[in-house]
Amino acid sequence: MDNKKTAEKMPFWQLLQNSKIEIPIIQRDYAQGRPEQIKVRERFLNTLHNTLEFSQGIELDFIYGSQVDDTMQPLDGQQRLTTLYLLHWYFAKKANLLSEFKKFFKNFSYETRISSREFCEALVSENIDIDHLQSTDKLSEIIIDRPWFFLSWKNDPTISAMLNMLDAIHHKFYNIEQGWQKLTDTKLIQFYHLDLDNFGLSDDLYIKMNARGKPLTTFENFKALLEKQISVDNWEEKSLIPTEKFAYKIDNTWTDLLWCFRDENDLFDDGFLQLISNIYLITRTKKENIQQISNEPTLLMPGMFDKNSFDYLVQTLDSYSRVDFKQLNSSLPMMKYLHFKDINYENFFELIVKSEGITYPQRVMFFAQTSYLNINAKFDSDNFADWMRVIRNVVNNSTIDNDESFIGALGLVRELAQGSNDIYKYLSENSVISKFASKQVEEEGLKAKTIIVSMDNKQPIHQLEDTKFCQGRIKFALDCLATFDPTQLNKIRTNVVEKYFNANDITNDIRRVLLTIGDNKFYYYWGSWLYALNQPKRCLIANTEDLKKSLSEYNYYLKELTQLLVDNHPAEVIADYQIPKDMPNWKKRLIQEPGLLEKSKQHYVAISRDDSRCWLIPLSRVANSDEGRLLCEEVI
Secondary structure: OOHHHHOEEEEHHHHHHHOEEEEOOOOOOOOOOOHHHHHHHHHHHHHHHHHHHHOOOEEEEEEEEEEEOOEEEEEEOHHHHHHHHHHHHHHHHHOOOOOOOHHHHOOEEEOOOHHHHHHHHHHHHOOOOOOOOOOOOOHHHHHHOOOOOOHHHHHOHHHHHHHHHHHHHHHHHOOOOOHHHHHHOOOOEEEEEEEHHHHOOOHHHHHHHOOOOOOOOHHHHHHHHHHHHHHHHOOOOOOOOHHHOHHHHHHOHHHHHHHHHOOOOOOOHHHHHHHHHHHHHOOOOOOOOHHHHHHOHHHOOHHHOOHHHHHHHHHHHHHHHHOOHHHHHHOOHHHHHOOOOOOOOOOHHHHHHHOOOOOHHHHHHHHHHHHHHHHOOOOOHHHHHHHHHHHHHHHHOOOOOOHHHHHHHHHHHHHHHHHHHHHHHHHHHOOOOOOOOHHHHHHHHHHHHHHHHOHHHHHHHHHHHOOOOOOOOOHHHHHOOOOOOHHHHHHHHHHHHHHHHOOOOOOHHHHHHHOOOOOOOHHHHOEEEEOOOOEEEEEOOOOHHHHHHHHHHHHHHHHHHHHHHOOOOHHHHHHHOOOOOOOOHHHHHHHHOOOHHHHOOOOEEEEOOOOOOEEEEOOOOOOOOHHHHHHOEEEO
């Protein structure tokens, strides 16, 4: 059964015109506007803002509810509905259209408390002048200051949260043009409205979800609805014994798995929902829903799952329930070499459950870890570590910062996972179809073939990969070897990489050596314009990261630099260099005078168009004035 076929797709304004919306007493207070929910609020508002600003439609997926007479009572979705209501109210006020559409705005009401219901009525009926507000003003202060506002209302958590949300909306959407038209004349923001009566659900679901008499968490709502969907869509074999069914496992086996991640109140609901959301995301092969769920895991709805993604969810949770986490943790020593902000976790399962603001690269690493566990019945520490290392090298040396690149990375991992039990053997024998990070994948294949020839080659390759400078990319070093020699590779690591490249910046002596290599124009990798002198502006390598990434396009500079330094000190290289007769004098001076480059603190220079002189720029930029020009020291 496809739930979307039984649901009606619509924007909020259509729902509000068609039916009354009443948040029932059984529901908890409005939470998205609470001060402590700033991250949740900001992520959701950012998604809505980007949708309106760039006219890129989104789906907020399912809003579940039951129809009572002419009123829809939402079981799940009240947070999104309330925020959308306040957003529509705000733009209607800005457009002076609230009185015209008053009857429709009165269709929205909170029944959780009398004060909440009265406040919603007052928002629509009473006078609130917001025409003169600036973006930095607080809309809540205007409302609280009105004579009809009861000070006791400030103690109502729903009203307090609504006021806070209105301030956030005013600040975020103040400069959006034609907001009302975009919300009501288009279908940019839509969801699926699912009538639970038509879906075959009854009041027992409400009872089950509220049996404790406490406000429901988003996870509890999600779990109950997913269990019902499993039953309705027949996703589980009827022959399954009770302890193998989803409903049992999520309350027992998988609860045990998450128990160590509970908070001070013995709750782990947020972490569990975040885990399930990310398991859903790593099954994606298309961009649908990725951005919304990435920004806000609570937007995940059971209706987004199909049979395949449900089966993957069960398989993954089962795999993590079986694995020995001590063995898993000890196999991931390379975690510390990942340039992620979160490096204090033992494994990627823990990172996904506990970390805030999970990134696309982190999800890819979680997918790699999960793929190994799902595919390989027997856990082998060495094979797992090799597999994770290869994916780490790819992730570290590629850009994964949007939906498209994320899907590309998932596709590559999905393809390579077939050989995750012996990734070096797989890479040495198979061509990779995926085009994602093709250069790094090609390098991984080259290293794999070298390792397969002799396992003695594995350690020096890994040691070089694990340097701060390389972080998995060692192609420049391999290019320095006519034939692979582990001893020579170790010399490159100790005599060059660890000695000269492992700090945040290279020394000016290294820059002077670079000026002796090839055509002596390595600085052409970067170009701009210095208006103060009206001359081309170049960079003599900004930092070590610049040396690694930017010169990868000019590999012979980095290759020759490495070869020169393996057996020689920079001073020796410079002393042995035979300066060409046609070399400009300014360049000779930079090479021969050790202290000259110290005058360019951030390593920027201007070079005349006829190459006859250069100017040392003290910082990254100077003012376009006589004063700025005088700060630049001319070298002739």
